[in-house]
Amino acid sequence: MAIRHTHHEHLGHVVFITAAAAIGGFLFGYDSSVINGAVVGIQKHFDVGPVQTGFVVAVALLGSAVGAWVAGRLADRWGRTRTMQVAALLFAVSSVGQMLPFAVWDLTVWRVLAGVAIGMASVLGPAYIAEVAPPAYRGRLGSFQQLAIVLGIASSQLVNYVIARLAGGDVNNPLRGLEAWQWMLGACVVPALLYLLFASSIPESPRYLVLAGRTGEARKVLAEVEGADVDLDARVEEIHRVLRTERVPTMRDLRGPALGLLPIVWIGIVLSVFQQFVGINVIFYYSSVLWQSVGVTQAGSLLISFSSSVINIIGTFIAIALVDRIGRRPLLLIGSAGMAISLGTAAWAFSAAQRVNGEVHLPNPQGMIALVAANTFVLFFALSWGVVVWVLLGEIFPNRIRAAALGVAAAAQWVANWTITVSFPALAEWNLPLTYGAYALFAVLSFAFVARWVRETKGRRLEEMG
Numbered sequence: 001m002a003i004r005h006t007h008h009e010h011l012g013h014v015v016f017i018t019a020a021a022a023i024g025g026f027l028f029g030y031d032s033s034v035i036n037g038a039v040v041g042i043q044k045h046f047d048v049g050p051v052q053t054g055f056v057v058a059v060a061l062l063g064s065a066v067g068a069w070v071a072g073r074l075a076d077r078w079g080r081t082r083t084m085q086v087a088a089l090l091f092a093v094s095s096v097g098q099m100l101p102f103a104v105w106d107l108t109v110w111r112v113l114a115g116v117a118i119g120m121a122s123v124l125g126p127a128y129i130a131e132v133a134p135p136a137y138r139g140r141l142g143s144f145q146q147l148a149i150v151l152g153i154a155s156s157q158l159v160n161y162v163i164a165r166l167a168g169g170d171v172n173n174p175l176r177g178l179e180a181w182q183w184m185l186g187a188c189v190v191p192a193l194l195y196l197l198f199a200s201s202i203p204e205s206p207r208y209l210v211l212a213g214r215t216g217e218a219r220k221v222l223a224e225v226e227g228a229d230v231d232l233d234a235r236v237e238e239i240h241r242v243l244r245t246e247r248v249p250t251m252r253d254l255r256g257p258a259l260g261l262l263p264i265v266w267i268g269i270v271l272s273v274f275q276q277f278v279g280i281n282v283i284f285y286y287s288s289v290l291w292q293s294v295g296v297t298q299a300g301s302l303l304i305s306f307s308s309s310v311i312n313i314i315g316t317f318i319a320i321a322l323v324d325r326i327g328r329r330p331l332l333l334i335g336s337a338g339m340a341i342s343l344g345t346a347a348w349a350f351s352a353a354q355r356v357n358g359e360v361h362l363p364n365p366q367g368m369i370a371l372v373a374a375n376t377f378v379l380f381f382a383l384s385w386g387v388v389v390w391v392l393l394g395e396i397f398p399n400r401i402r403a404a405a406l407g408v409a410a411a412a413q414w415v416a417n418w419t420i421t422v423s424f425p426a427l428a429e430w431n432l433p434l435t436y437g438a439y440a441l442f443a444v445l446s447f448a449f450v451a452r453w454v455r456e457t458k459g460r461r462l463e464e465m466g
Contacts, residue, residue, distance in 0.1 A: 011134075011137065013225065014133060014137070014225045015141070017132060017202040017225075018129045018133060018141045018144050020198035020201070021084065021124070021125050021129055021199075021202060022125055022129065022148040023148065023191065023195040023198055024087060024088075024121030024195055025121060025144070025145040025146070025148030025149045025152065026148040026151055026152040026155070026191055026195075027088075027091050027117070027118070027121055027152060027188065027191055027192060027195055028121045028122055028125075028148075029148065029149035029151065029152025029153040029155075029156070030152035030153070030155055030188055031060075031091065031094075031114050031118055031156075031188050032060065032064075032118055033153045033157070034156040034159070034188060035060070036156075036160075037156070037157070037160030037164070037181070038160075038171060038181035038182075038184045038185055039053055040171055040172075040181075041171035041172050041179060041180065041181025041184075042056060042107070042181060045172060045179060045181070046103070046104045055108070056104065056107060056108050056111055057111075058418055058422055059111050059112055059115065060111045060112065060114055060118065061115060061414050061415075061421060062414070062418055063111070063112035063113065063115020063116045063118070063119065064115040064116070064118045064122065064414040064417075065115075065411045065414035065415050066119060066411075067115060067116035067117060067121075067123075068122050068123050068407055068410035068411040068413070068414055069407050069408070069411040070120070070407070071120040071122075071123035071124055071403075071407050071410075072123055072402075072403035072405070072406055072407030073403070073407065074086070074120075075123070075127060075208070075403045076211070076403045076404070079204050079205070079208050080127065080128045080204060080205045081128075081199055081200070081202060081204050081205075083120065083124055084121075084124050084128070084199035085196055085199045085200060087120040087121050087124060087195075087199075088195040088199055089196060090113055090116060090120070091114065091117045091121075091188060091191075092192035092193055092196065093113065094110045094111075094113040094114035094117060095185065095186055095188040095192060097109070097110035097113065098110045098114065098185035099178070099183070099186030099189075100178075100182070100186075114188075115414075119410065119414055122410045122413070122414070123403070123407050125144075125390075126142060126145050126391070126393050126394035126406065127205075127406050128205055129144060129394060130142055130391075130395055130402075131205040131206065131207045131208070131394075131402075132205060132221070132225050134226055136324070137324065138391075138394075138395065139324040139328065139391050140320050140323060142387075142390060142394050142395070143319055143387045145390045146319070146382075146386050146387040146390050147316045147320065147387075149386075150309065150312045150316050150382065150386070151313065152191075153309055153312070154309035154310070154312070157306050157309060158306070159184065160184050161306075163175070163180050163183050164180055166180070167179075167180035171184070203220075203221045204221065205221075206218040206221040206222045206236075206239065207239055209221065210239045210240050215240075218236055218239070219232045222235050239399070253401050253404060254401060254405055261408075262401075264397060265397070265401075265405050267453055268392075268396060268397065268406070268409035269408065269409050269412045270453075271392060271393070271409070271454070272389065272410065272412045272413035273413065273416045274385070274442060274446040274449065275385050275389045275416075276413055276416035276417045276419075277420065277439070277442040278385070278439050278442050278443045278446065279424075279435075279436070279439035280377075280378070280386070281417060281420060281421060282420060282421075282424050282439070283374055283377060283378055308374070308375060308378050311375050311378050311382065312381075312386070314379070314382070315378065315379045315380070315381070315382025315383040316382050316383070316387055318382075318383040319331060319384065319386070319388065322383070323387060323388060323391060323458075327456050327458040328388050328391060328392055328454070328457055329450060329455075331383065331384045331387075331388050332384055332388050332446075332450045332454065333447060333450055333451065334383075335383060335384020335385050335388070336443050336444070336446045338377075338379075338384075339377055339380045339381055339384075339446075340443035340444045340447065342373045342374075342376040342377040342380060343373070343436055343437075343440035344436075344437065344440040346370055346373040346374055346436045347435075347436035347437040347439075347440055348366075348369075349362065349370035349373060350362070350366075350370060350432045350433045351433040352366040385446070392454070392457065393406050393409055393410070396455075396457060
């Protein structure tokens with residue numbers, strides 16, 4: 001009984017520190033989606049058109065690509081927790097800057113800085129969680145990152161709604177000396193300061209400590225997360241054996257025969273790109289249009305579209321329950337199949353779309369079918385690619401290149417995200433059904449890619465990855 005109690009005590013400690021690290025994922029989701037509630041306010045306040053406004057929204061994604069690119073190298077030089085603290089400070093400073101802009105270009109600069117913080121959080125959370133989690137629980141604990149992201153998205157929607165209601169329903173109305181949209185963008189400072197607090201209190205990754213030659217500290221952390229009954233000397237030597245170079249990995253370490261990069265790095269990049277090319281962010285950005293197309297008022301759609309976030313959260317919990325039971329590959333394959341069918345159904349439904357005064361309207365039953373298909377797509381994405389890609393990016397790379405390779409893969413994900421976000425309005429204007437059909441095609445291709453190239457990592461030590 002004492003052994004069982006000790007096991008749960010250590011597992012509880014691991015759950016706490018992984019949840020603390022995942023606050024970066026919460027900020028990732030919150031800060032990347034909070035801008036949606038402020039778009040109209042920015043347009044009216046600065047008297048700018050949709051092109052400039054779209055640039056302000058999308059530019060954060062480019063900043064995220066930069067943040068993801070540099071985060072791995074910074075984490076290997078400064079440590080995982082110290083780099084988390086830097087990201088938390090960037091979140092806090094950029095939130096205040098976005099809250100108090102004096103011009104559009106000024107707001108754009110703060111959006112880029114926020115994007116850098118988002119990109120860093122997208123790398124640091126999965127890397128840290130994978131390195132402290134016991135193999136038997138690593139999938140579920142790694143899922144904390146995506147759970148935090150979807151909770152951050154949902155929280156930003158609720159906060160935006162509450163602030164808009166307090167301001168009388170108009171985001172340009174004054175609220176305690178500022179306009180409502182400014183409070184929306186500034187509210188992120190609260191979770192940013194919490195992230196800084198927790199990042200300053202959790203232990204450093206044992207694999208970074210071994211890499212830095214701090215083996216005594218590594219033994220202490222390993223005892224905390226894996227239990228004192230583990231042979232700590234053997235575990236330290238096992239980690240050290242795969243980190244023989246004892247140097248910070250660079251892009252040179254990622255080079256290989258496959259178009260200039262190691263095959264495993266390409267697998268991480270393609271996984272990241274497919275996660276975005278199925279069009280998940282398009283569903284979130286335009287879900288209110290779907291609700292309005294079946295007769296819901298514009299005001300009502302703002303709150304009702306929250307249902308997509310609820311479904312996203314439900315799917316994430318399903319993934320957490322299954323990822324260590326049935327494995328990563330089966331979940332990805334199930335998700336790809338489900339997304340392909342639901343996106344294909346949405347494409348068919350939108351083929352009946354009619355434009356009235358510039359807005360898309362769907363007749364019955366296509367309108368309801370489109371809504372159901374869109375939410376089914378969100379569910380299949382959440383229970384598979386939304387969670388599993390982040391888990392795999394923390395697992396599939398060998399220890400000596402993990403942080404650098406994860407940074408490259410995450411940067412590719414942000415570039416893909418930006419590509420989809422920027423291209424959708426023009427593609428939808430050209431042919432909405434074909435656009436959704438293209439997303440369905442990417443879901444089919446993702447199924448074939450996983451079946452051919454992705455190996456199962458369930459239950460394997462990180463030191464076994466090669």
